[in-house]
Each structure stands twice: as C-alpha cells, then as structure tokens.
Amino acid sequence: MRSSNPVFSRRGFTRGNEYAGFGTGAPQGGNPQYSGNPYAAQGGGPAQPRNPYDQAQPLSPQQLEEMYTAPAAGPAQTGRMTMDDVVVRTAMTLGTVVLGVVVGWFALGDHVGIAFGAAFVAFVLAMVQSFKRVPSPALILGYAIFEGVFLGVLSRVYNDAWQGAPVQAVLGTMAVFAGMLIAYKARIIRVTARYQRIGMAMAIGFILAMFVNLLFAAFGSGDGLGLATGGLGIVFALLGIALGAFFLSLDFKQVEDGIRYGAPRNESWLAAFGLTLSLVWIYLELLRLIAILRD
Incomplete structure (x- = not known):
C-alpha cells in the first residue's frame, strides 16, 4: 500500500x-x-x-x-482493516471537514486571508502525514478541520459571486464519486500499472501547468496563461475533474487491496485521508468550472 x-x-x-x-x-x-x-x-x-x-x-x-x-x-482479534473501518474513518474525516466548512462559512465570512492561511496549514499537515511511515489520526483530522475552514470561506465567496455554486459543486462531487464507484465495482475501470502511469503523468503535467499559470498571473497578466478562464479554462477544469476521478479509482483499489491482503486496521485512516483529498480536489475543480460557465 x-x-x-x-x-x-x-x-x-x-x-x-x-x-x-x-x-x-x-x-x-x-x-x-x-x-x-x-x-x-x-x-x-x-x-x-x-x-x-x-x-x-x-x-x-x-x-x-x-x-x-x-x-x-x-x-x-486479528487487527486487520475492514470495510466498516474505512467507512467509519472516512465519515469522521469528512465530518471534520464539514465542521470546518461551517466555521469558515458562518464565522469567518469574507476573510480570504485567513482562508489561505488555513489552506497552507492544511497543506503542511497533509505533507507531514505523507512523509510519515504510519498514519496519524491527529494529523489527518487536523488537515480536515483546516481544509474545511478554507473550503467554507472559499465557498462563501463563490456563493456571493455565483449564487448556488457550492451546492452545485457538492452535488457534482457526489455524482462523480457514485459514478466512479459503480464503474470500479463493475470492473469498467481496472487499475493497472499502465493505467496508473498514464494517470500520474497527466496529473503531474496538470499541476505544473496550473503552477506556471499561477506564476504568470501573479507576476504578469491577470489571467496568466488563460488556464482558469474561457474555453481553455473549461478544458482544464474538466481535465482536473477527470484526474480527481482517477485518484478516486486509486483510492478504491487501495481499500480493496488493504482488506484483501490483511492490512493493519490503522491503515483505514490512510484510506480515509486519500478519499478526502480526492473529493476535495473534485469539489474545487467543479467550483472553478461552474464559475467559468456562469460568467
């Protein structure tokens, strides 16, 4: 794993x-x-x-x-991971994200600076967990609460500009999750070595392109390379959603293999962490797509 x-x-x-x-x-x-x-x-x-x-x-x-x-x-008795463990840990992690969203939406309002500060803390906690050899529930739940605060403030800003956009993004995220789960269980999608290599190559290219676009937007023109607006922005948002779905398929494979091969029970925290990261990715890309389409 x-x-x-x-x-x-x-x-x-x-x-x-x-x-x-x-x-x-x-x-x-x-x-x-x-x-x-x-x-x-x-x-x-x-x-x-x-x-x-x-x-x-x-x-x-x-x-x-x-x-x-x-x-x-x-x-x-065996201390092995089960599907119930994964469901419970995922519910706890996503519930913590929702709690952070409520705090960010109602208590912080339009404090975008605080939101990006929370996003930075969430990123640091996620990276620390990624480098640890064992899962840490405290780090994972800490990431969830700070990520939730960021999402809450950001969603409030999007809702003020595009009424109902966060609700549409949530429904879209649920639809992507359900669709990928059905496709994975029906073996329409098979996670093979080739599948992972192609998906990861696309993900790395996507992240690099968005990073370069951010640099151009910060030090050059306001739109950067145009990857966040217009027709090209729509294409990249759709690609981002597809990559989020790709990460979900890896998460499903991780859970399936962990249960099949008797992974330790605490590995269910890593599964919950991975599913949360993928769902947050999809939600953010859907928010961006909705904003572009409604502009």
Whole structure:
C-alpha cells in the first residue's frame, strides 16, 4: 500500500518493482492467494495465517480438537482493516471537514486571508502525514478541520459571486464519486500499472501547468496563461475533474487491496485521508468550472 516515495505513499504506487494492487503472479510452487502481499510478513501488520494442511507432520487428535473448538478469528482479534473501518474513518474525516466548512462559512465570512492561511496549514499537515511511515489520526483530522475552514470561506465567496455554486459543486462531487464507484465495482475501470502511469503523468503535467499559470498571473497578466478562464479554462477544469476521478479509482483499489491482503486496521485512516483529498480536489475543480460557465 505504501511506496518508497513518501509523497505518494497513500496511493500505494510502487513497492519494489511492483505496482499497487499487488497483482503480480504467484511465485513458482507458491500459493497465489499470498502472492504480492506486502502485509504477509512485515512488522507493520499481521502475518498471513499458516495453512495447517501444509504442515509436514499430521496434526494429533488433540490439536484437531483444539482447532475445532477455538472461536473464529474476526477483525477485532486479528487487527486487520475492514470495510466498516474505512467507512467509519472516512465519515469522521469528512465530518471534520464539514465542521470546518461551517466555521469558515458562518464565522469567518469574507476573510480570504485567513482562508489561505488555513489552506497552507492544511497543506503542511497533509505533507507531514505523507512523509510519515504510519498514519496519524491527529494529523489527518487536523488537515480536515483546516481544509474545511478554507473550503467554507472559499465557498462563501463563490456563493456571493455565483449564487448556488457550492451546492452545485457538492452535488457534482457526489455524482462523480457514485459514478466512479459503480464503474470500479463493475470492473469498467481496472487499475493497472499502465493505467496508473498514464494517470500520474497527466496529473503531474496538470499541476505544473496550473503552477506556471499561477506564476504568470501573479507576476504578469491577470489571467496568466488563460488556464482558469474561457474555453481553455473549461478544458482544464474538466481535465482536473477527470484526474480527481482517477485518484478516486486509486483510492478504491487501495481499500480493496488493504482488506484483501490483511492490512493493519490503522491503515483505514490512510484510506480515509486519500478519499478526502480526492473529493476535495473534485469539489474545487467543479467550483472553478461552474464559475467559468456562469460568467
């Protein structure tokens, strides 16, 4: 689920020579069920249980009786991540974002300077979490509250200029999430190594283009390279939404693989963190698109 590059660790990009999803072939003579499992024998997570039928010596009648009478090992006993863990942690993280939005919208109003200060703090907390080897709920929830404050003030500004734009952006974000989840579950979208390479190349190019546009806007003309307005702005906003959907598909794969391969329970915080980042990305791009279309 993590890579040697801590910035991309939540996306599970590369692990050695393998890509996220751990969908590599089984070793010769090995069990394909355990192939590519990064949690099989690592200190950060529980090892996969050994199959008693693979033992060289047969079990004694007493051992068989003990196995038969022993209670089934559930998630609470194994300490492994479950879908319920991911849902609960994601709800907590998004709920914290919503709390920050309420504070930013009603208490801070048009204080854009405070909003960008909160955005900077959220960025720092997100980067610190990205470089940590283990998830920190305090950092993730701290990011969520500051990001929520930024979104609350920004949404208030957009709503004053384009009435109802934040509501439209929220509904659009929910639609993108539902559409990607359905497409992923139906296997219309398959997260492969090639898919990830192409998507990440586009994401890096998009971020660099927007950064250059920001520099030109700050030190040159007000519109920069025109990537935030007009027809070109619409194209880049749509591309940004598509990239947000791409990140969602990686998040879904991360959750699926974490549950399948017995990731430690605290990894559900990373899943919640990733889903929150992707949804915030999509919301911001939708806000920008709506503003351009309604101008």
